[in-house]
Amino acid sequence: MFLIVIMEALIVAIITVLVYQRFASWTAVPWYVHLFVVYGWFSAFVIVCLTPIDVASAWYDDCNKHNINRTRGSMESCGNQPASYLAEEPTLAIWRILYWSMYILCWTVYPVLQSYSLAGGFTVFAKFKAAIIENVIIYGVMGTVFLILLIWLVAKADFDQNSLMLIAIAFANSWGLLLVISLMGHGIVEIPRRLWRESNRYTMMKYYYFQIVSYYDELQSSEEKFEKTLKFVKKIDETVRDNDPWRPYVDQIVETSMPEYALVRYAEGSKDITYKNLVKLSARVVRTKYLYHRSKCLYENLLDRALALEDTIEEVRNPSPDKVMHWSFASKQRTGRFRNFLNRIEWIWKIWLEVSAYRFAALICAGLSITLLWSEVTFSSKDGDTTNGGTETGGIDLSIWSQLIHAKHLSDLFRQFFVFVAVAYLSACVYWSLFNFRIFDLYALLPHGQTDASSLLFAALYLGRLTAPLVYNFLNMIHNSRTAFYVLMGDMSKVPVLGASFNTYLPLALGIIVLATAFNLYSRIATVLHLRRFHFDTNWNDAQIDEGADLLRRERVEREKKGDIDSSPLQGLTSDRL
DSSP states (O other): OHHHHHHHHHHHHHHHHHHHHHHOOTTTSOHHHHHHHHHHHHHHHHHHHHHHHHHHHHHHHHHHHHHHTSOGGGOOOOOSOOTTOOOHHHHHHHHHHHHHHHHHIIIIIHHHHHHHHHOOOSSHHHHHHHHHHHHHHHHHHHHHHHHHHHHHHHHTTOOOTTHHHHHHHHHHHHHHHHHHHHHHHHHHHHHHHHHHHHTOHHHHHHHHHHHHHHHHHHHHHHHHHHHHHHHHHHHHHHHSOTTSTTHHHHHHHHHHHTTGGGGOOOOOOOOOOOHHHHHHHHHHHHHHHHHHHHHHHHHHHHHHHHHHHHHHHHHHHSOOTTOOOOOSSGGGOOOSTTHHHHHHHHHHIIIIIHHHHHHHHHHHHHHHHHHHHHHHHHGGGEEEOOSTTOOEEEEOOOOHHHHHHTOTTOOHHHHHHHHHHHHHHHHHHHHHHHHHTTSSTTOOOOTTTTOOHHHHHHHHHHHHHHHHHHHHHHHHHTTOOOSHHHHHHOOGGGSTTTSHHHHHHGGGHHHHHHHHHHTTHHHHHHHHTTOOOOOOOTTOOOHHHHHHHHHHHHHHHHHHHHTTSSOOTTSOOOOTTO
16 A cells, blocks of 8 residues: 555656756755755645545554444445545655645744844854844744633633644644635635636737736836946945955955846945945845846746737748648757657647636636635535534535545545546636746756755745645535544644634635625726736737837847847846846
8 A cells, every 4th residue: 555655755756857957057056945846845745645645544443443333234335445545644754744844844944044144144143133133023932822822721720741743733734824825715716716717818918018017117127226336336345455354255245246246336425334235235136136136037928928928929920831830939949850740739738728627727727716705615514524424513515525435335446536627727816826826036946957955945835835725624614533644633622813713714714805896896906006016908008019019029039149048037237237
């Protein structure tokens, strides 16, 4: 049985490395970031894959235990033992390793390493000191809440040796669940909606035009801030002599500013040169350089998508006689023995299948969203467990996914499949919202290995903090308290405020968030505040769309002149203001 679990873990490990390689550079990011982030991503992905095994194994065990108390004639068929069956003890051991290792990383290691990666100190000790000080306030608030809950439990005489662990789990789970519900409410509406919008190429083209202007303005703003910082660095560089005691620190700042610093021609600014000010300047260089590179990469990626969509629309309007997609730039051309076959398949996909595929995927996701939303907001209507042998304490089980997963004649393979689909889709909704809703605007996962260390750590941190609460919420939604994971989480009813009631009734807020997202409440508020947002309406037009079309037209001309050689987002600053 362990062989299948080990094989699944190996597959997850390979997928983790491939996904990580898309976003991270093996040379530009420190080795310890690779180590911690890959483990964090792997653990989060494993949790999603281990949950179906845990649910299926628990269902099989409960069925057999339930049959012990029945007469021979009333026994139910439990089927064959699942191929991936794991007994409760080894499953619980695996959960403990995954959960507590991620708990320690997410609440101690990742926040400190994030701060360390953006710190302006000149030594390892100085950076760690700044990182720890930055996190002291957060840990102080957490410690205060933890102490209050502990005093409450002691006063109620419910304190025992497991209380500290239970409070720690309840605190992390409640905080994570609050974010999960907020992000899920956005994702389960926006993912089907976005897939459906992708099927309308003309509207998406207008959306890209609109976004190009916004991204261009953001790029210009970040470039100006980075230029100003570089000019100030040059002023310090020119002021500090070679024999000055501050020279080594200035040299480190200059090295961090490369290669863009080599393009700076003018110096400006003035400030007293002290160690504290140099540390602040170093941190400022790190942050402004990252924001500039991030804005440049996001802008270039958007231009690539917009140019590719223009090419696709042109091919649909005027299909080529050779039935091959003709991309504007050489980087899109395919080479190799099977290029003709692959080019034909690509053309068929783009011209005949892609639009229908988007609409089909949108309908599938809409079905998942509706059924999961219904199950989330109605699972509190039933108390108790609906697995074999569960104690039903009242109410009606209105959860669609609970009824589906606990169907008595459902095969083990389909039971695991449905659990995986539900957990994976909910995870996709949460993490898609996290990185597309731009709640934490500083961090972004950039393709082609251009993501910095702090963003990689941010992704690992929230994968770890949100995956476990999401799984716990899912198990509540399907009324399954017999799994090893549920045993690990403990009896939440003992924890005041953040206990069972919080986990049961908070998901009701999901309905409100979904309604706000479905009726575009955020866009309406933005309109009232005179903030410009794109409206996905076929007849809607805006001057910013025309401006974006003009920017893209100029970009196409520039790339054609350069042969698309210099279109890398890391070519350096090109402004004449330097």
